[in-house]
Amino acid sequence: MGVTATPNLTPSVASAGNGVPEPPTDEALLELLRDGSTSAGEMLVKRHCQPLLRYLHRLVGSEHLAEELHQQTWVSVMDHLDRFDKSSASGGFKAWLFRIATNKANDHWRSSGRDKAAKQTLRLVHADEHAPDASHRMEGSEQEAKLREAIDRLPQNQRQVLMLRYYGNLKFVDIAEMVGCPLNTALGRMHKAMMKLKQIMEQ
Amino acid sequence: MTSLLHNLENNEAILLMYLADELSAEDRAEVEHMLGSDGGMRAELERLRALHDGTTAAIGAADAGARLPVSEGVAVRRVMRMMRQWQIDHAQAPPPEEPLRELRFPWWSYPLTTAAAVLIAFLVWWGNRPDHPPRRVANFQQEPPSGPSDLHGFRQEVAGQMLLDSYDTMEEDFARMVVNQPVDSLLERLKMSAEMRKTDLDL
Secondary structure (H helix, E strand, O other): OOOOOOOOOOOOOOOOEOOEOOOOOHHHHHHHHHOOOHHHHHHHHHHHHHHHHHHHHHHHOOHHHHHHHHHHHHHHHHHOHHHOOOOOOOOHHHHHHHHHHHHHHHHHHHHHOHHHHHHHHHHHHHHHHOOOOHHHOHHHOHHHHHHHHHHHHOOHHHHHHHHHHHHOOOOHHHHHHHHOOOHHHHHHHHHHHHHHHHHHHHO | OOOOHHHOOOHHHHHHHHHOOOOOHHHHHHHHHHHHHOHHHHHHHHHHHHHHHHHHHHHHHHHHOOOOOOOHHHHHHHHHHHHHHHHHHHHHOOOOOOOOOOOOOOOOHHHHHHHHHHHHHHHHHHHHOOOOOOOOOOOOOOOOOOOHHHHHHHHHHHHHHHHHHHHOOOOHHHHHHHHOOOHHHHHHHHHHHHHHHHHHHHO
16 A cells, blocks of 8 residues: 655745756845845745735635735735744744735734625625626636635635645644644644535535 | 644544644654554545545646736736835834933922922021011111200100110001100110010019
8 A cells, every 4th residue: 555645736946956056045035135135035026926816815805905915915024024033933934924914814804894805805706707808817717716616605714724725835733823723623624624615616 | 853643633634634744754654554454544544635636636727727816027016116115215214213311210200309499498588588577777877966956856766766676576656656755754664674674584
């Protein structure tokens, strides 16, 4: 019986090989950014742009809001540059970045109230779907629509764990710490979220 | 790495951690031993693996067909603009103000001390101020009158003044009254007054 762990499916940063110089780590780029290097900052932003934007989009359901939270996340990174300590930060810069993004999303949910935010999200999603160029968008595909519906129907805490695991590629231990729950709870939420997604996607 | 295995509540949690490759080498070996001897657990592992793979594949496929909330280039540009502005703002920010020097005593003690000093000064002045209006003092320095009528007036005034001093509490009007009396009468009164004083002292 060959029992092997599933390799992580999230695309990671290209590793060194065939004499190609290894790209600088996030932590090294952050050090350069602290010293005022804008290009190091740009490299960091580019590296995490896609997963972070998708994570926020899946989490809040609105394109506009996702982009706003993306910017707020980076403002917060700049504001707290000196507080990041690579030796003590579990999960490295990426976990720290997603933690900030998660906090921003939580702040949004808290400040606007769940009902209000849900209504707004619904309105924005509705507006997006009925936009004149919607037919040209790939997001109008059946699979995407189904997935969006399935994710929207997940409870917020399950959605958060699933998205952090998928887009942040974070360890469950870090996710549990990030969302403030025991490890067993985080694993339970992950399991329930996957089950619900499967159920909805198969309908 | 510390053992997590015995803190995990159920097989789902154990297997999710196993699939995520987040167990220590000892814990992995223990789980593989359990899988080797437990067919039900092996089936559960396969179910979770399929669920995990199905979820990640569904999200991956949906993401592949969906555009980002905002194009990556635009998102990076916006963040970089904000980042540069942040750096400019912080480069121009004035140095933090020195904290105010701490007062040796509480702030309210200073006006209180001043008020107390003013009050004490007032009381000292009040205690030392003269009780009676300035007395009319005969001017012995002046030239004695030359004529007999003037001499009489002068003697009368001096005798009156001496009587006035001997009583010590006489009002000015009374003094005026007595000084207008004949000199002999005044001298008589003066003698009586002196004798009364002497008697008082003897007693």
